């Protein structure tokens with residue numbers, strides 16, 4: 001036997017045994033397999049092909065027995081032989097993966113395993129083999145045909161009549177270049193477009209003629225595999241086909257923690273299409289899944305997507321927000337935030353009551369969310385509590401909400417506040433917001449108050465009073481009535497620089 | 513590069529050179545440049561392979577022992593090569609290492625001659641690096657691989673498996689999916705080794721067990737067509753499975769209705785049409801939902817969809833049949849037309865069936881596929897019975913890829929109307945014998961399928 005062939009066979013035998021003992025991921029298998037692949041690839045560089053003839057208990061290469069094994073167990077030759085394989089060739093270009101797969105296929109337990117079928121299904125490019133079907137008695141004989149007269153002309157006449165064809169048409173079946181191109185395109189498009197959508201459509205159409213259980217089961221099976229591989233485009237299409245079929249709950253199987261937690265990656269995929277398909281598919285989910293979807297929210301990186309999912313969940317919880325309310329007690333501020341937000345979208349009638357315990361929530365974001373939610377639901381009473389919040393942004397947000405929904409009862413409260421000297425220590429944004437609320441809630445009398453503030457040193461005599469004049473001017477402008485504007489116009493003629501400038505600048509803004 | 517691609521490449525390089533010397537003088541630029549292209553193309557190949565050998569066997573061309581298949585993009589190159597080798601009575605041509613451009617041009621130049629002058633010039637030239645082996649006799653050489661037996665074995669094994677599958681479904685017994693998967697690969701191998709051999713076996717029809725033979729025949733025809741358009745093995749396996757399973761839905765319909773001889777009532781016809789739907793269910797039941805099943809499901813549902821949008825089951829405008837469904841649509845019609853059944857005791861002659869396919873391209877069938885199908889089967893498909901100008905009757909045994917209206921026939925009835933086990937005649941080489949018209953084998957008590965067994 002030639003040395004290199006002997007090396008290859010040795011490599012094969014050792015890899016075959018190691019595969020059975022250790023499996024392909026074990027380092028001991030690799031230890032045998034790597035040199036086996038190296039010697040084979042090296043040989044193929046110069047020889048182009050190596051071919052083995054398979055006999056019952058031996059393997060032959062160019063009339064030389066290179067492998068012989070009488071033992072039935074672990075017998076490579078017999079394993080190949082028994083399934084009809086009579087020849088195996090490795091061709092140059094053989095990849096390590098192909099050879100690995102080959103060793104794997106021939107090493108599997110023999111019971112119920114057809115090696116030939118296994119090798120066929122690998123679709124190797126650089127391994128070819130020759131398989132024969134088991135010897136069988138083929139006594140097939142075609143029946144004798146009794147002599148029978150057939151009237152050719154009559155038959156031809158019938159044919160032409162029935163098929164309406166021109167029997168003498170010239171047949172030139174050559175394809176022109178355009179047709180060859182078209183055919184190639186049609187084959188490659190076919191390969192690119194998946195068969196799955198076609199099957200879904202077919203099964204869906206089938207259901208329109210007959211509500212067959214096997215078909216429904218088939219669709220559900222595909223649905224499961226789609227969800228497994230996160231193909232929500234097809235999942236949604238299947239769900240759409242199944243949704244109107246009575247007594248079929250196809251979605252329940254996905255409404256559990258494990259499945260929904262597996263969507264963690266999906267919510268952050270770069271492609272918007274994929275996320276939108278996911279969102280559409282979630283639309284088929286029921287209330288049961290709300291807690292798990294809530295648990296998914298902290299993983300969402302993009303705020304627009306988080307918002308979209310909150311909307312979905314709000315939609316699900318529309319008639320019964322209880323599962324969302326449960327999350328208001330969560331220790332995770334993020335989750336509380338989500339819950340508050342969703343309730344703001346649902347606007348349940350008792351939202352004020354639900355959110356009341358959160359008014360003094362230590363997390364500022366939560367408090368902001370509460371304001372928004374209550375604002376959305378037009379439940380302003382609690383919002384009033386926030387004008388004394390320690391956080392400026394919370395105060396501003398609450399003021400803004402109060403400005404939006406006129407609340408005369410807080411008028412005196414705020415008026416009191418701007419008269420205090422501490423007012424001048426506030427940030428301009430908050431000062432401005434307080435004035436806006438007053439403006440929004442104000443009646444005639446407020447114009448008088450503002451006029452006084454603008455013109456006189458009524459409340460405090462500090463230098464900082466310039467700011468107060470400016471705020472008063474802005475408020476008058478915002479009120480925008482004839483009366484209030486008249487006050488501003490008059491102000492432009494005052495000798496006091498501060499007054500004049502404040503009035504001029506707001507009026508300038510206005511004409512713009 | 514694998515042998516198959518290498519072979520296709522060399523043929524593709526030879527073709528323009530051979531064509532060029534037919535038109536131009538050997539010093540012409542067109543000749544020189546195609547010779548240069550050929551030389552640079554084979555240079556690399558001769559490093560990998562020690563020599564480039566073409567053998568012609570029957571109508572197949574083998575390159576370094578590997579058969580080159582007739583595929584849509586190599587069809588004319590290969591057809592030309594086959595025709596010339598045959599005309600010049602060449603068994604093999606081998607290009608060896610060291611071959612020069614001048615040798616190649618000189619060789620191409622004599623390759624265009626007729627047989628007599630070719631042989632004379634070949635003796636004079638005495639090429640150093642191109643070996644040409646001529647056929648000793650007119651007789652076809654021995655088969656390089658023992659194909660015939662293999663092909664038959666594969667066919668009958670497949671028939672048995674198909675029959676078991678359908679009968680078990682019919683009677684509600686469990687089916688053996690593994691053996692039907694295996695059978696498909698056997699058929700795919702068979703097609704790639706010897707498509708004409710296995711195509712010939714599709715002339716085996718069985719009146720009593722119509723459905724089994726029909727299913728298998730459609731599978732084989734589809735595979736042959738699929739190979740011709742260049743599908744890879746994986747897709748061929750899917751296509752073959754889809755072909756065999758296309759009518760599987762019929763197991764849900766009563767045998768009485770399927771075998772009914774009288775004209776069907778409207779109601780019965782509607783029931784029969786449901787086999788397209790039922791096929792989907794049967795495939796789901798038996799094979800589950802792997803990739804291959806999905807292709808088969810589409811085919812089972814769509815195989816009566818016509819190219820122009822008509823057909824059943826009803827479909828929406830945007831629904832188009834898959835490539836496999838369009839292939840099976842043609843093969844199914846052809847096999848059905850050429851098979852005797854209760855309501856059709858004398859089936860269409862293969863020649864007529866082919867004309868029906870040809871005339872209905874665009875309306876019922878994908879026109880490009882209909883053309884390829886015609887190329888594949890020829891004007892007188894394998895199994896046709898022909899009346900010849902010398903008074904004999906021949907059965908078409910094999911197509912001539914180079915002349916689709918002049919097949920190889922076996923004489924089965926002599927000019928005195930006696931049934932005989934006659935000689936093989938290649939009508940392309942014996943142009944003195946003309947085809948008068950196709951004829952009905954029943955008139956002579958002949959079963960064409962018998963000659964392929």
Ligand SMILES: [Fe+2]
Pocket residue numbers: 758759787815816
């Ligand atoms: Fe059918």
Ligand SMILES: [Fe+2]
Pocket residue numbers: 726758759844848
């Ligand atoms: Fe059919």
